[in-house]
Amino acid sequence: MPTLPKVKLTPRGADRLKQGHVWVYRSDLIDADSIAPGSLVTVSDSRGKSLGTALYSSSSQIAIRMLASEAVSDFDKLLRQRIAQALAYRETVVRDSNACRLVFSEADFLPGLIVDRYNDILSFQILTQAFDASAVRETVISQLTQLANPAAVVERVDARIRELETLPPRNSGLVQGEKASTTFTMNGVHFHFDALEGQKTGAFLDQRENYAAAAQYGKGEALDVFCYQGGFALHLARVCDQVTGVDSSRPALEVADQNAALNKEDSGGKEMEWIEANAFDLLKDYAASNRRYDTIVLDPPAFAKTKRDLESSMRGYKELNLRALKMLRPGGILVTCSCSYHVSQTSFLEMLSSAALDAHRTLRLLEVRGQAKDHPVLLNVPETSYLKCVIASVSH
Numbered sequence: 001m002p003t004l005p006k007v008k009l010t011p012r013g014a015d016r017l018k019q020g021h022v023w024v025y026r027s028d029l030i031d032a033d034s035i036a037p038g039s040l041v042t043v044s045d046s047r048g049k050s051l052g053t054a055l056y057s058s059s060s061q062i063a064i065r066m067l068a069s070e071a072v073s074d075f076d077k078l079l080r081q082r083i084a085q086a087l088a089y090r091e092t093v094v095r096d097s098n099a100c101r102l103v104f105s106e107a108d109f110l111p112g113l114i115v116d117r118y119n120d121i122l123s124f125q126i127l128t129q130a131f132d133a134s135a136v137r138e139t140v141i142s143q144l145t146q147l148a149n150p151a152a153v154v155e156r157v158d159a160r161i162r163e164l165e166t167l168p169p170r171n172s173g174l175v176q177g178e179k180a181s182t183t184f185t186m187n188g189v190h191f192h193f194d195a196l197e198g199q200k201t202g203a204f205l206d207q208r209e210n211y212a213a214a215a216q217y218g219k220g221e222a223l224d225v226f227c228y229q230g231g232f233a234l235h236l237a238r239v240c241d242q243v244t245g246v247d248s249s250r251p252a253l254e255v256a257d258q259n260a261a262l263n264k265e266d267s268g269g270k271e272m273e274w275i276e277a278n279a280f281d282l283l284k285d286y287a288a289s290n291r292r293y294d295t296i297v298l299d300p301p302a303f304a305k306t307k308r309d310l311e312s313s314m315r316g317y318k319e320l321n322l323r324a325l326k327m328l329r330p331g332g333i334l335v336t337c338s339c340s341y342h343v344s345q346t347s348f349l350e351m352l353s354s355a356a357l358d359a360h361r362t363l364r365l366l367e368v369r370g371q372a373k374d375h376p377v378l379l380n381v382p383e384t385s386y387l388k389c390v391i392a393s394v395s396h
Contacts, residue, residue: 004042005035014045020380024064038129055130059166065111083143093373099184100374107376107384118193119184120151152177154195187212190262206371210389211235214335220294225279230256232297237267244273283323296324297335304340318355325359328394341386348388362395
């Protein structure tokens with residue numbers, strides 16, 4: 001084996017790794033000159049003591065993503081082992097679904113790789129220079145194909161991430177097979193999937209267990225705000241008398257309506273209403289006109305993409321929750337979510353408490369939840385935990 005390039009860290013960078021984190025920022029590198037983008041490197045502290053093997057990025061602020069605490073002599077073999085372990089883990093935690101996240105980057109010890117399964121189609125996304133190397137891509141696709149036997153494999157490209165990693169532009173597309181659409185099932189609810197449309201790798205699989213939890217409590221008239229392609233709404237349709245979904249995206253609502261048709265028989269033949277609108281404006285109008293619901297779901301996109309956005313995002317969350325609380329009948333159910341990593345569970349609950357006080361409502365917590373188990377959380381890597389979902393009963 002050729003000797004790997006060496007990266008030396010400041011004491012602060014080394015301490016971060018010793019405390020169990022797997023990232024080192026560029027400001028904590030002492031020496032990383034002339035290392036090729038995406039290289040496998042040996043990492044050491046300032047005195048030269050080895051801390052393990054990592055993937056190096058020449059352009060990201062996260063310059064080092066740890067791969068192993070020991071020397072890695074066969075990267076290809078390690079990749080295959082870790083993909084196999086990631087898929088085996090899903091066998092133990094995923095129930096009642098043929099769609100899930102198969103690989104969740106750092107949380108599966110494969111930093112820079114995301115893979116989702118939608119029934120017989122796999123959708124992957126590459127986030128780092130190391131995983132974009134041709135040999136690494138080939139190993140990933142080959143191992144996924146061998147173990148999961150999909151009808152097709154699709155790559156979804158995030159142009160912004162490729163720009164941050166100074167990777168050449170690439171288009172999303174099929175890399176194997178010819179099938180680009182399918183239907184999949186979560187908790188017995190059916191969904192259309194078009195591999196080259198929609199957000200991220202296709203759908204919000206991280207909410208799968210929260211969809212089922214919401215359906216345990218939902219009742220009466222329900223309003224699903226930021227409904228996207230109908231995840232919460234379609235689950236609620238099985239237990240609620242009437243369901244309305246709201247989103248600003250017409251294409252998302254068109255897919256939601258197609259999904260409703262797939263599930264019409266299972267939801268008692270109910271017609272669902274889909275409204276294209278700005279959620280803030282709609283809730284303001286509905287609250288002012290005294291509209292009332294028994295169940296309201298708030299599942300907005302990430303308001304706080306950076307720490308700088310935190311203050312304004314908390315104002316946005318509070319405004320949404322305050323209006324929803326005013327619209328809920330006594331004994332009503334609020335399901336409220338945040339997918340912003342920068343919004344901690346503590347601050348989210350504090351915001352909700354403040355909104356309840358301002359709305360003159362009392363909240364009884366039923367469940368405080370996170371992301372589905374196929375999106376595992378590493379205890380020493382807080383960035384792997386991002387989704388908050390609170391289910392509460394509202395008293396007047």
